[in-house]
Amino acid sequence: MAGMYGLGRVMNVIPIAAGAAFKFRGASAVTFVCTGNDTFTLTASATFGGSYATPGNIITRKQTCTATNGTAAWAETTQSASNAVTIASGTVVFGVLTSQIADPLAYLKVSVGASGLVMAILHDLTVQRKPANLEILGA
Numbered sequence: 001m002a003g004m005y006g007l008g009r010v011m012n013v014i015p016i017a018a019g020a021a022f023k024f025r026g027a028s029a030v031t032f033v034c035t036g037n038d039t040f041t042l043t044a045s046a047t048f049g050g051s052y053a054t055p056g057n058i059i060t061r062k063q064t065c066t067a068t069n070g071t072a073a074w075a076e077t078t079q080s081a082s083n084a085v086t087i088a089s090g091t092v093v094f095g096v097l098t099s100q101i102a103d104p105l106a107y108l109k110v111s112v113g114a115s116g117l118v119m120a121i122l123h124d125l126t127v128q129r130k131p132a133n134l135e136i137l138g139a
Contacts, residue, residue, distance in 0.1 A: 008131040010123060014138070017120035021048055021109045022137040024098060027122035030108065031095045034087070035068050038116030041084040042096065044105040048139060052109050055101050057081035062094040 007013065014022055017032070024030050034040045042059065043052035060081050066072045068091050079085070085094050096108065110118050122137070129135075 008125075008129050008134055010125060010128075012122045012125065012134050012137065014120040014122075016117075017110060018112045018116060018118040019109065020138055021045065021052070021107050022120065023048070023106055023135070024096075024101070024108050024122060024137075025106045026126055026135055026137075027098065028124035028126065029095055029097045029122075031093060031121045031123060032110055033119040033121065034085070034092050034094075034110070034112075034116055035090070036112070036114070036116030037088050039084055039086040039113040040092070040094075040116060040118060041111045041113075043083070043109050043111065044101055045107045045109070046104045048107055050107070052107075054083040055105060055108075057083055058096065058100045059083060059085060059094050062092055064090060064092050066090040 044055040045052045060078055062077055062079060062085055063074045064077055064087065065074050085092055112118065
């Protein structure tokens with residue numbers, strides 16, 4: 001069976017996204033992969049350099065894993081509606097649907113309380129492009 005590469009077709013990636021603002025409107029969802037004993041707080045803004053504030057308490061579902069190297073199973077968990085996720089160790093993944101963020105907000109940022117790591121994966125791109133022609137998100 002033949003495969004297809006995903007970058008540019010179905011996803012774009014920001015490998016070091018902690019505290020970095022980026023445009024998210026070109027995808028139907030963003031998945032954040034976070035590691036470290038930390039709190040990860042989602043904020044949004046209408047402009048890249050604008051004022052970032054909570055987009056509302058939209059995070060209720062998350063997946064956790066006690067390992068960061070693929071050696072443990074994922075667990076589906078829920079939390080009280082919030083714009084933040086906290087973990088003591090391992091990995092946490094949470095998603096934000098573009099439809100959950102009110103217009104005109106077009107930029108997201110996940111800030112960390114200490115030294116947590118964040119990767120943002122934008123998926124279900126609305127326009128497919130060659131990787132070299134993907135929109136620069138952090139500007």
